[in-house]
Amino acid sequence: MAQQEREPASDGRTDRSLTMSRAMVEAIAHEMREDDDVFYMGEDVADYGGIFDSTDGLLEEFGYERIMDVPISETAYIGAAVGAAQAGMRPIAELMFVDFFGVGMDQIYNQMAKNTYMSGGSVSVPMVLTAAVGGTYNDAAQHSQTLYGTFAHLPGMKVVVPSTAYDAKGLMHNAIRDDDPVVYLFHKRLMGIGWMPAPDGPKTGVPEDEYTIPFGSADVKREGADVTVVTLGLHVHRALEAAESLADDGIDVEVIDLRTLVPLDTETIADSVAKTGRLVVVDEDYRSFGVTGEIVASVVEAEGGLADLEAVERVAVPDVPIPYARPMENEVIPDADDVENAIRDVHASE
Amino acid sequence: MAQQEREPASDGRTDRSLTMSRAMVEAIAHEMREDDDVFYMGEDVADYGGIFDSTDGLLEEFGYERIMDVPISETAYIGAAVGAAQAGMRPIAELMFVDFFGVGMDQIYNQMAKNTYMSGGSVSVPMVLTAAVGGTYNDAAQHSQTLYGTFAHLPGMKVVVPSTAYDAKGLMHNAIRDDDPVVYLFHKRLMGIGWMPAPDGPKTGVPEDEYTIPFGSADVKREGADVTVVTLGLHVHRALEAAESLADDGIDVEVIDLRTLVPLDTETIADSVAKTGRLVVVDEDYRSFGVTGEIVASVVEAEGGLADLEAVERVAVPDVPIPYARPMENEVIPDADDVENAIRDVHASE
Amino acid sequence: MVSVNELQSMYENMVTARHYEERLQEEYLEGKQPAFDISAGPIPGELHLAAGHEASGAGVCQHLRDDDTVTAPHRPHHIAIAKGVDLKRMTAEIFGRETGLSKGKGGHMHLFDPEVNFACSGIIAEGCPPAVGAGLAAKKRNTDSVAVAFLGEGAIDQGAFLESLNMASVQNLPVVFVVEDNDWAISMPKHRITDVANGARRADGFDMPGERVDADDAVAVYEAARAAVGRARDRNGPSLLEVQVHRRMGHFMGDPEGYRPDEDKAAAERRDSIERLEADLRGHDVDDETIDDLRDRAHERVEEAIEWAKDQPEPEPADAYEDVFVNPASGVTDSEPSVAETGGDD
Amino acid sequence: MVSVNELQSMYENMVTARHYEERLQEEYLEGKQPAFDISAGPIPGELHLAAGHEASGAGVCQHLRDDDTVTAPHRPHHIAIAKGVDLKRMTAEIFGRETGLSKGKGGHMHLFDPEVNFACSGIIAEGCPPAVGAGLAAKKRNTDSVAVAFLGEGAIDQGAFLESLNMASVQNLPVVFVVEDNDWAISMPKHRITDVANGARRADGFDMPGERVDADDAVAVYEAARAAVGRARDRNGPSLLEVQVHRRMGHFMGDPEGYRPDEDKAAAERRDSIERLEADLRGHDVDDETIDDLRDRAHERVEEAIEWAKDQPEPEPADAYEDVFVNPASGVTDSEPSVAETGGDD
Numbered sequence A, B: 001m002a003q004q005e006r007e008p009a010s011d012g013r014t015d016r017s018l019t020m021s022r023a024m025v026e027a028i029a030h031e032m033r034e035d036d037d038v039f040y041m042g043e044d045v046a047d048y049g050g051i052f053d054s055t056d057g058l059l060e061e062f063g064y065e066r067i068m069d070v071p072i073s074e075t076a077y078i079g080a081a082v083g084a085a086q087a088g089m090r091p092i093a094e095l096m097f098v099d100f101f102g103v104g105m106d107q108i109y110n111q112m113a114k115n116t117y118m119s120g121g122s123v124s125v126p127m128v129l130t131a132a133v134g135g136t137y138n139d140a141a142q143h144s145q146t147l148y149g150t151f152a153h154l155p156g157m158k159v160v161v162p163s164t165a166y167d168a169k170g171l172m173h174n175a176i177r178d179d180d181p182v183v184y185l186f187h188k189r190l191m192g193i194g195w196m197p198a199p200d201g202p203k204t205g206v207p208e209d210e211y212t213i214p215f216g217s218a219d220v221k222r223e224g225a226d227v228t229v230v231t232l233g234l235h236v237h238r239a240l241e242a243a244e245s246l247a248d249d250g251i252d253v254e255v256i257d258l259r260t261l262v263p264l265d266t267e268t269i270a271d272s273v274a275k276t277g278r279l280v281v282v283d284e285d286y287r288s289f290g291v292t293g294e295i296v297a298s299v300v301e302a303e304g305g306l307a308d309l310e311a312v313e314r315v316a317v318p319d320v321p322i323p324y325a326r327p328m329e330n331e332v333i334p335d336a337d338d339v340e341n342a343i344r345d346v347h348a349s350e
Numbered sequence C, D: 001m002v003s004v005n006e007l008q009s010m011y012e013n014m015v016t017a018r019h020y021e022e023r024l025q026e027e028y029l030e031g032k033q034p035a036f037d038i039s040a041g042p043i044p045g046e047l048h049l050a051a052g053h054e055a056s057g058a059g060v061c062q063h064l065r066d067d068d069t070v071t072a073p074h075r076p077h078h079i080a081i082a083k084g085v086d087l088k089r090m091t092a093e094i095f096g097r098e099t100g101l102s103k104g105k106g107g108h109m110h111l112f113d114p115e116v117n118f119a120c121s122g123i124i125a126e127g128c129p130p131a132v133g134a135g136l137a138a139k140k141r142n143t144d145s146v147a148v149a150f151l152g153e154g155a156i157d158q159g160a161f162l163e164s165l166n167m168a169s170v171q172n173l174p175v176v177f178v179v180e181d182n183d184w185a186i187s188m189p190k191h192r193i194t195d196v197a198n199g200a201r202r203a204d205g206f207d208m209p210g211e212r213v214d215a216d217d218a219v220a221v222y223e224a225a226r227a228a229v230g231r232a233r234d235r236n237g238p239s240l241l242e243v244q245v246h247r248r249m250g251h252f253m254g255d256p257e258g259y260r261p262d263e264d265k266a267a268a269e270r271r272d273s274i275e276r277l278e279a280d281l282r283g284h285d286v287d288d289e290t291i292d293d294l295r296d297r298a299h300e301r302v303e304e305a306i307e308w309a310k311d312q313p314e315p316e317p318a319d320a321y322e323d324v325f326v327n328p329a330s331g332v333t334d335s336e337p338s339v340a341e342t343g344g345d346d
């Protein structure tokens, strides 16, 4: 598990538990104290503290100049972050819901992601684009997506998706210090917001000291010998729930949390499948042309992967927009039962 | 091969050869004559006739009211097409280069693609969004992409990618008549534009009469027993070239042209792989989290697919933006040699 | 000059809208007790109520016909009501029921009623381009219907709105843009996000008339809208109208409003456009009884709609696969708009 | 008042730019003969030349320092030259060579010279937000540097520009927006895409001063830009400037210009800002010899740059995998901006 993490300093109280949002904010506050060039821009990030608590408490310490409310002009302010980053600052720009990417995507993928390449490396764009992702609370088709595949498909951005407070803090430190643009997607349901109760998993022990989690290192959140589940974000917890339930039936499930989609840790996945021979890929994004297909293909392509592989299933949102009413939303967003069924299927096959 | 096509009427001169752009324009003109509700909007589509000849000659017949130049406001005019479609018209809106999607994506994916679903089917959006795709002429990172995966990933849009004049015409008739939104991506290099010479393949015989090619029917452009190549757009021709060259060496290659990504004809692919056991997927989009991964996963998931599959390779743009200078652009965009090498690899394996 | 009938019609719409919001608030919050949980209760998801915005919807829609198109933003109910959207089916939609306008797929931010050409959506300023498109369709078909796009003052800095002004103007389309200025974009006061206190000033830069109505005054809105809608109907081109309204509730239900000065909220309550219109009615010699009747009828309609909606069945899980083109598992060649192919996620 | 030195400096920039475009045109077209083939010849890809736009770049950049930021659109050369971009490396980039500003990765629409804070890009109005960001950085760091975003008149209807006006204004940033109005957006005349003949009219809607310079007159541009740049440098906020220029060539090389009336093209040639500035120089008693010297020096510089560039090596194919974060085939944890990991496409 996550061998690469820097050990917390000895005075770090690792028994302290934080919600994911507190852990993220702690990393941001630390980086802002260390480096005057770090600042945060977004809608409702100042007085409100971020609709999903992403900046909660930061205004008090850093003031309006560094925790900046901006007009509802995603193109202008995300592009302004690109310009400020190229001028040597380290902006964090928040897109309130990832679903809004469509109004600012040009600045994101044609400039933020490409300027380093198009300049032959003479320019770098050290910024973080944060966005809330995910459904499960009936906010319908324009406020419930994860869009993991959309961002991971287009080159030039690193894509981070934390599933626990511990990971969220370490990954955020790394994101802000990274000289490349990083898209940091946090799942609303994991944040520990008062009005949207989180499941148990994301609230974890978090060292008070800074630490980084390198990108491209998937984390084996549960070891197991029979079936490999590859997932990320909220669905790490749903997969763990399924795994616990299956343990009673003697099915031993390994759960891999990708943590970053770009870079993608295909080695950890391939090693696990070499052991189990059975793969279930779970995500909350649309099924086709996205994350699940890529993971399957990466296993098939790995040295010996095709031979190792005995059974595969994908569990994702079937290719429909997210519906509003509960029975339908519950149907399309995979839950622990869906994951459990898929694991049983691949386990039973052959 | 494309059994589903409606037979051309007996007076159709099928020996007449057209460039892909002429075939597209012919279908558009026909539909405009038949139905006053069809009109075309885009930048430089009137006097210029479309930068890539997509509307060449239409202004003369239909005038400025139906072949409409619009401000450089993709959000406004693509969204206006959505509104006009919902009001019962059948607009065709052109995004000059698919690379510009980022300035208008919200209207495309949050309205055009979702309004039917979000309205519970009470509203339909019968419009076509056309866009030029592709590289091979050194136009660099912001004008050379195909972005197949980006559009196919997001639900609610049908995605069409013709590779020949014959297909282009039939698919365009179908696209305009479809009551769902259709994204019609034409490859610049295939259009037969004076200043950008096309390879031999796309210019084909085209019946003068109307005919439709149903969506979701892949076309076996070449039958073969040894290796299945699945591809689309320009790369159909590069794959065919590779196949011809390998025929001399006794490797018998089947080339499947997807023609539409959504709906995806997984059956034709799976049937072919059941026969050959060897799969090469080729596209001009970015490699990761896109088309190639989906095709591999779809084969693995098909009944018996994992057992059938003996070897797989993906040939696509490695995950970098498209570079400008020729040696680099040639390197990243797969050519016939790259396809040939991949076919040899999967053929030799085992 | 506005007629008594029209005053009464506006009043009825406004009272209906106000009571509707108050009742929805009750229903919504009741289910989220004791600790507010957004995913609990009879009304799923977010809820943006428009109490305090009524003068805008009523004053503008008074000039509209069923064949005129309206697009509304995330705060749509008062506009929907004034436009004549089916209140029962709208309410069922908000409660996520099968007989809702969108069969439970859309929810309160995605209400579509093609009978009266009403639609709303959840992305800022997103409805402006489709309104332009509706205007374009009217022009092409040579009808005299018009299109109205409503948006908040926080939306006037979004590209979709600004581009739409230009497109409507250069193509001389029958479109009216109505900005509802409630001084707040969630927690951001207007002055923090634009230097233009009067958003109607933007119009001139697109060669379009712009006017601001500076009070929560349904009659003033009615008059300004008469000119703007009339101009559109007469094929004289688009207009921009900014209307002062007030947000009497949180941005969404559950909004703690910690950012909002008490006095601001108190002022919103003082400036009640419904009381003002009531005074106007009395000025036109409408008696108490008539006003009470109007109010009672409105309340009754709301209660009926809510009762009906709550009785409606929920959709089946598998309904999720209908009403969209679904990428089929095999080469299905159907090109109908509504296809049910994919059977589930596993 | 403009000094003789400044007039001479502008003249040199303008003559350099004009000669540069003419020479690039030759080099470009030569290689595409006999039938125009965009993928043949020594200069790859599209080429948008700015002959006729020189007064704008020269007049504005005359007020700028190296630490001021400029973003330019797809037609960037005259601006790059006036901003002091390294002409040799810029030319090598245009020829797709390894020693180009972007090592051959960017080409003529993607020139970046961080030494003088210049960048351009190929999407309409895309440079406006980053210019706002550069202004924001200057404000945060409390320097007196400014940012200038150049764009075409066809770009003033794009959301990115309009949103940027508001953001620069409300945050009082040191940004100047310069619209180069050449009357054409490829084949679309200005009046077809906007009703606002004077684009500077848009400024007021964002509470910002706007001014139009109505002739291809470098000195008039210089004067207007002095006020706008000075205002920014003094922390008094942003401005919008629209400058009349003319497009002497096609939109891109190879553009048949079938849409363009002969008289329009002839007028573009008559209104030559370089001749006009030459007259101004003479009015300031600059003699023929000096003017000839300036011109000769400019031409020489251009020839040198082109000769040098053509001598430079092409990049290696594998260079394509450098200078971007590449999704590595395995769990590589490098977080440097430039990583070469993926080995090829097969």
Ligand SMILES: Cc1ncc(C[n+]2csc(CCOP(=O)(O)OP(=O)(O)O)c2C)c(N)n1
Residues within 6 Å of the ligand: A043, A072, A074, A096, A100, A103, C074, C075, C122, C123, C124, C151, C152, C153, C154, C155, C156, C182, C184, C185, C186, C251
């Ligand atoms: C493009 C986009 N950005 C941000 C949001 C999130 N959001 C929803 S409502 C809102 C504030 C809108 O303010 P205003 O337009 O004034 O309308 P009001 O809520 O005051 O009626 C914001 C920022 C969104 N829905 N879409």
Ligand SMILES: Cc1ncc(C[n+]2csc(CCOP(=O)(O)OP(=O)(O)O)c2C)c(N)n1
Residues within 6 Å of the ligand: B043, B072, B074, B096, B100, B103, D074, D075, D122, D123, D124, D151, D152, D153, D154, D155, D156, D182, D184, D185, D186, D251
């Ligand atoms: C968002 C976007 N839409 C369309 C284009 C294609 N395009 C390139 S240049 C151009 C015309 C630009 O006109 P203008 O801004 O007046 O600049 P000019 O070419 O006249 O200098 C267009 C439409 C683009 N690059 N980006």
Ligand SMILES: [Mg+2]
Residues within 6 Å of the ligand: C152, C153, C154, C180, C181, C182, C183, C184, C185, C186
């Ligand atoms: Mg508001």
Ligand SMILES: [Mg+2]
Residues within 6 Å of the ligand: D152, D153, D154, D180, D181, D182, D183, D184, D185, D186
């Ligand atoms: Mg122009």
